[in-house]
Amino acid sequence: MNSQFADRMRSAHRSFIREILKVTENPEIISFAGGLPNPRFFPVESIVAATAKVMQDKIANPLQYSTTEGYAPLREYIAHRYAKRHGLKINPNEILITNGSQQGLDLIGKIFLNKGDFVALEKPSYLGAIQAFSLYEPQFHTATLRDDGIDTEQLSALLDQQPSKLFYTIPNFQNPSGITYSDAKRRATAQVFQHRNTIIVEDDPYGELRFIGQDLPPLKSYLGDNAILLGSFSKIVAPGLRLGWICAHNEIIEKLVIAKQATDLQSNTLSQRLVYQYVTDNDLDAHIATIKHHYGIQRDLMVSAIEQHFPPEVTYTRPEGGMFLWVTLPNPLSAMDLFNHAAKANVAFVPGKAFYVDGSGNNTLRLNFSNADAHIIEEGIKRLGLTIKQLLLEKTACHIAA
Amino acid sequence: MNSQFADRMRSAHRSFIREILKVTENPEIISFAGGLPNPRFFPVESIVAATAKVMQDKIANPLQYSTTEGYAPLREYIAHRYAKRHGLKINPNEILITNGSQQGLDLIGKIFLNKGDFVALEKPSYLGAIQAFSLYEPQFHTATLRDDGIDTEQLSALLDQQPSKLFYTIPNFQNPSGITYSDAKRRATAQVFQHRNTIIVEDDPYGELRFIGQDLPPLKSYLGDNAILLGSFSKIVAPGLRLGWICAHNEIIEKLVIAKQATDLQSNTLSQRLVYQYVTDNDLDAHIATIKHHYGIQRDLMVSAIEQHFPPEVTYTRPEGGMFLWVTLPNPLSAMDLFNHAAKANVAFVPGKAFYVDGSGNNTLRLNFSNADAHIIEEGIKRLGLTIKQLLLEKTACHIAA
Numbered sequence: 001m002n003s004q005f006a007d008r009m010r011s012a013h014r015s016f017i018r019e020i021l022k023v024t025e026n027p028e029i030i031s032f033a034g035g036l037p038n039p040r041f042f043p044v045e046s047i048v049a050a051t052a053k054v055m056q057d058k059i060a061n062p063l064q065y066s067t068t069e070g071y072a073p074l075r076e077y078i079a080h081r082y083a084k085r086h087g088l089k090i091n092p093n094e095i096l097i098t099n100g101s102q103q104g105l106d107l108i109g110k111i112f113l114n115k116g117d118f119v120a121l122e123k124p125s126y127l128g129a130i131q132a133f134s135l136y137e138p139q140f141h142t143a144t145l146r147d148d149g150i151d152t153e154q155l156s157a158l159l160d161q162q163p164s165k166l167f168y169t170i171p172n173f174q175n176p177s178g179i180t181y182s183d184a185k186r187r188a189t190a191q192v193f194q195h196r197n198t199i200i201v202e203d204d205p206y207g208e209l210r211f212i213g214q215d216l217p218p219l220k221s222y223l224g225d226n227a228i229l230l231g232s233f234s235k236i237v238a239p240g241l242r243l244g245w246i247c248a249h250n251e252i253i254e255k256l257v258i259a260k261q262a263t264d265l266q267s268n269t270l271s272q273r274l275v276y277q278y279v280t281d282n283d284l285d286a287h288i289a290t291i292k293h294h295y296g297i298q299r300d301l302m303v304s305a306i307e308q309h310f311p312p313e314v315t316y317t318r319p320e321g322g323m324f325l326w327v328t329l330p331n332p333l334s335a336m337d338l339f340n341h342a343a344k345a346n347v348a349f350v351p352g353k354a355f356y357v358d359g360s361g362n363n364t365l366r367l368n369f370s371n372a373d374a375h376i377i378e379e380g381i382k383r384l385g386l387t388i389k390q391l392l393l394e395k396t397a398c399h400i401a402a
Numbered sequence: 403m404n405s406q407f408a409d410r411m412r413s414a415h416r417s418f419i420r421e422i423l424k425v426t427e428n429p430e431i432i433s434f435a436g437g438l439p440n441p442r443f444f445p446v447e448s449i450v451a452a453t454a455k456v457m458q459d460k461i462a463n464p465l466q467y468s469t470t471e472g473y474a475p476l477r478e479y480i481a482h483r484y485a486k487r488h489g490l491k492i493n494p495n496e497i498l499i500t501n502g503s504q505q506g507l508d509l510i511g512k513i514f515l516n517k518g519d520f521v522a523l524e525k526p527s528y529l530g531a532i533q534a535f536s537l538y539e540p541q542f543h544t545a546t547l548r549d550d551g552i553d554t555e556q557l558s559a560l561l562d563q564q565p566s567k568l569f570y571t572i573p574n575f576q577n578p579s580g581i582t583y584s585d586a587k588r589r590a591t592a593q594v595f596q597h598r599n600t601i602i603v604e605d606d607p608y609g610e611l612r613f614i615g616q617d618l619p620p621l622k623s624y625l626g627d628n629a630i631l632l633g634s635f636s637k638i639v640a641p642g643l644r645l646g647w648i649c650a651h652n653e654i655i656e657k658l659v660i661a662k663q664a665t666d667l668q669s670n671t672l673s674q675r676l677v678y679q680y681v682t683d684n685d686l687d688a689h690i691a692t693i694k695h696h697y698g699i700q701r702d703l704m705v706s707a708i709e710q711h712f713p714p715e716v717t718y719t720r721p722e723g724g725m726f727l728w729v730t731l732p733n734p735l736s737a738m739d740l741f742n743h744a745a746k747a748n749v750a751f752v753p754g755k756a757f758y759v760d761g762s763g764n765n766t767l768r769l770n771f772s773n774a775d776a777h778i779i780e781e782g783i784k785r786l787g788l789t790i791k792q793l794l795l796e797k798t799a800c801h802i803a804a
Contacts, residue, residue, distance in 0.1 A: 004567065004601060005657055006516050006538070012660045034467075042465040044457050047672075051453040055446050063444040063640035065436075099501060103666040110537060114408050131664040135512060136408070165406065199406065238465035240671030255407055258414045262533040264505040268670050269642030270449075 008135050016354045017127060024348045030380035031348040032367040035175065035323060038298075040373075041291045042238045043278060050277035054270070062273040068261045069253075070097025070245070071272040077279060078231065078245055086217055090247055096256050097267045101205050101232040101244040105132035107263065108201055108228060108246070111255040112165055113138050120164040120198070122150050124326075124355035124364070126175045129168050129203065138165070140357040145174065147317070149181030152188045164198050171219055172207040173322025176355045176366040180320050183216050190222035199252075200227040205244075208236050208288050210321035211296030225249040233275055235323070236288050241271040295323070295370050301377045302369040309385030311392060323370035326352070328363060329388070332395045335365040338384075341391060345383045410537050418756040419529060426750045432782035433750045434769040437577065437725060440700075442775075443693045444640045445680060452679035456672070464675040470663045471655075472499025472647070473674040479681060480633065480647055488619055492649055498658050499669045503607050503634040503646040507534035509665065510603055510630060510648070513657040514567055515540050522566040522600070524552050526728075526757035526766070528577045531570050531605065540567070542759040547576065549719070551583030554590045566600050573621060574609040575724025578757045578768040582722050585618050592624035601654075602629040607646070610638050610690050612723035613698030627651040635677055637725070638690050643673040697725070697772050703779045704771040711787030713794060725772035728754070730765060731790065734797045737767040740786075743793060747785045 017033070024031035054062045069075070075095040082088040098104045105128065113119070113136035121130070123142035130140070141162065143154035149171065158164070169189070171181040181189065193200060202219045220227035225248075232244035246256060260266070278284075302325060306316055313330035327349075329335060335351035342348065352364025369377065419435070426433035456464045471477070477494040484490040500506045507530065515521070515538035523532070525544035532542070543564060545556035551573065560566070571591075573583040583591065595602060604621045622629035627650075634646035648658060662668070680686075704727060708718055715732035729751075731737060737753035744750065754766025771779065 004514060004599065006512070006514055006519075008516075009513050009657055009660070012657075012664070014660050015663050036467055039463040039466050042463060044463075044465065047465065048454050048457050052450050055450050061441040061444060061446075061642070063446065063449065063642040064441050065438055065636075065641045099666040099670070102664075106665045110408070111411050112406060112408055114410075117408075128664075128667070135661065135664050197406065234467075239467045240463070240465040242666070242668070242670045255411055255414075258411070258416055259537065261417050262414070262504075262530075262537050263508045263665075264501040264644065265530070266644070268501070268644045268673060271670060271672065 008137055012131070012135060015127065015131060017350055020348065020350060023343070029346045029348050030372065030376055030383070032369070032372065032380060033348045033350050034368055034371055036368070036371040037235055037239060037323070038294065038370055038373070041294065043282065043287065046278050046282050047238070047274055050274045050281065054273040054277050062270045064269060066266055066269045066272070068257050068266045070095065070267055071269070071276060074272050074276040077276060078247070082247070085215065086221060088218070088221055094247055094250060094253055096246045096253050096260065097272060098244045098246055098260070099242045099264070099267055100234055100239070101203060101230045102128050102132065104230045104244055104246045105129050105203070107256050107259045108166070109133045109136040110259045110263070111252070112199065117165040118162050120155065120158060120167040121357065122169055122174065123358070124176055124352060124361055125168065125357070126170060126203065127354050130357060133168070142357060145177055145179055147179065149179065149185030150189060152185070152192050155189070156192050159192065159196060159198065163196070166199050166201050167193070168201045168203065169219065170203045172204055173209065173319050173324070175206070175322070176324055176350070176352065177326040178317045178319030178322055178324045179326070181216070186216060186219060187222065190219055193223060193226060198226070201230065202227050203230045205230070205232040205235055206322035209292055209295060209323070211292050211299060212320040220247070228252060236284065236291070237275055237278060241275060242268065243271050243275055298369045298372070298374055298377060299325070301374055302367065302381060305378050305381035306385070309382045311385070311389055313392070314388060323368055325367045325369055327365045327367060329365070330392070331363055333388070333391055334362050336362070338365065338387060338391060342384055342387045345387050347380045347383045347387070349384070410539050414533070414537060417529060417533060419752055422750065422752060425745070431748045431750050432774065432778055432785070434771070434774065434782060435750045435752050436770055436773055438770070438773040439637055439641060439725070440696065440772055440775070443696065445684065445689065448680050448684050449640070449676055452676045452683065456675040456679050464672045466671060468668055468671045468674070470659050470668045472497065472669060473671070473678060476674050476678040479678065480649070484649070487617065488623060490620070490623055496649055496652060496655055498648045498655050498662065499674060500646045500648055500662070501644045501666070501669055502636055502641070503605060503632045504530050504534065506632045506646055506648045507531050507605070509658050509661045510568070511535045511538040512661045512665070513654070514601065519567040520564050522557065522560060522569040523759065524571055524576065525760075526578055526754060526763055527570065527759070528572060528605065529756050532759060535570070544759060547579055547581055549581065551581065551587030552591060554587070554594050557591070558594050561594065561598060561600065565598070568603055569595070569600050570603045570605065571621065572605045574606055575611065575721050575726070577608070577724070577726055578752070578754065579728040580719045580721030580724055580726045581728070583618070588618060588621055589624065592621055595625060595628060600628070603632065604629050605632045607632070607634040607637055608724035611694055611697060611725070613694050613701060614722040622649070630654060638686065638693070639677055639680060643677060644670065645673050645677055694723075700771045700774070700776055700779060701727070703776055704769065704783060707780050707783035708787070711784045713787070713791055715794070716790060725770055727769045727771060729767045729769060731767070732794070733765055735790070735793055736764050738764070740767065740789060740793060744786055744789045747789050749782045749785045749789070751786070
């Protein structure tokens, strides 16, 4: 049967992260592995109320088929929010509703990528994007992510050497690294793409979750029609409703709508109506403020637990928002090794290798701080610190013995 | 910007049907164009009740991320229903939950089709399948659909000439034709695929909606692991919840799960929980019996209105179930011409050409009988009959004049 599968499936594997999540289903394990929002902040009561309300609509039934483009009032709301937050002028027709941002990535791959096309990535980059694009068989090339965003000299050299069809970036609180582009780096990055024919795919699922510092303008505000901006309700309302969106030039939306029709006709009618009813009847900004307050505390707790329990040779990012923090181990240590040892101490994380397309990143790992409640974070980091110290001792002992 | 799009988008267009549906938004138009279930039979109250109930689950939150494969109890329910209805032994692990059947078609295209691979279709075939597969750039070849199912001699000759990676079929109340495979034709079709390396994609969104005659076994009951069976809750519960499924051999499910992860991570958690709660707390068979009773009446009304109002030169199918009826106009007439004239009489349908990959079918059209309430059907068919008669007269007059 195997011989029947398409060539594109040859190198496609199940998500390493999703497989790890299965291991961490054991309730005794303290897991920093997932990318899950904290369910304490899901607006459960409001969604129940919204359901009762939208179901009274006998004209546009929320259980019926609806348009591929998405529920018009929801598209207007998203456009309006861009204007309010960033002064971006977006026409609601430039918004396509998708099944979470992940579908946005798939549809972008579908309409743009021929086999062999180049896609430029940050190093490290989001695994889900690597997977979505991979099925269209592009070639990836990468430029290093520094503390203030991508290395623009490297990026420029890369694009000089080989023009790229797409550049994929998460400028705010990146997954996996937690890194945010500085204002200067945003301008410098936009500069790199002046006079180039590359489409910038700006993925922004975490942008609203900033605990430290000021919101910065999206790359799209510098790049205009050459940038496609992706957003999501997963982290600010709830991920189980599977609602994200693509904001792009009309000509691109037109092709995306064709691809979306062929792919699954339309996004969930009920979810779209529920989210719209929720943002209409509730104060989304106040809700986001609550999430940020708690995630901020969880982030602070994790950073100070790391300061206390990790050996000084370990470096790590101090994210200004989002859900992830990125750890680099001193060089003899492998994160996969650490993962196996940490599992015995009932603590889990994601080894960083999965976020690199060039096989590097062996000594890196991703820690999620949004999902675990505060009291668990301290204990998990303590266990992880102990395991790192033990491994370091062993390596040093081996080194001396050898 | 155009030059940037992938080659696969060159011949991709917006669905003709979805464009027609926009025209028919005018409330004065009697539309037989859509493929919409009648919203009178959506279980609105039960879904509101189910929402309140599933939202009480604090352990597996219905607003959280969940597994790519789908909600386990729902997969078990589907497997159990196959056993009950057809004696098919399906392991719940052989079920993948999708965003409606349409996503099933896209994922099947994704894991199987290389550019240039052959896909065998019924002639006519479902437009959504043609669109989904088209984006993987296969070559289509077709065998004629007779009153009792596909022409197996033609199909056999086709496959002898050129082996096909996939054969796509809707054996029950086909969209667009309303045709159902007879028992003998099911066996003969299965026979065609003995000792061939073709995967049969058996799409069955309407199978539960039979008003006349007895349920017949799916092709999968003859073909086993070589058949992939697609199902949907769209026509028996509600389409806005976007829930369908793929039932296939483990090895195929494994690849589909990889493709689904890359495509949109997972199907809607809330929808899956709602539908499971709905089928647990309600009698789905009784609900389907109600739908069938009313659709049966609507179908009878449409058939007798056609008998009364259409000229005898027009032929049409008499579906045993489903939602569609297929009309063939006498040869000088074009359905696109009729569409334009009928629009002036405020009645709409889908010209059949869209369902053919070879440019034929100009004199065919599809009528939907599930969406319109009974009293509207009579009036719409009367207007359509008048328009056909007028066109026939004009053509004859021209013929005589010429």
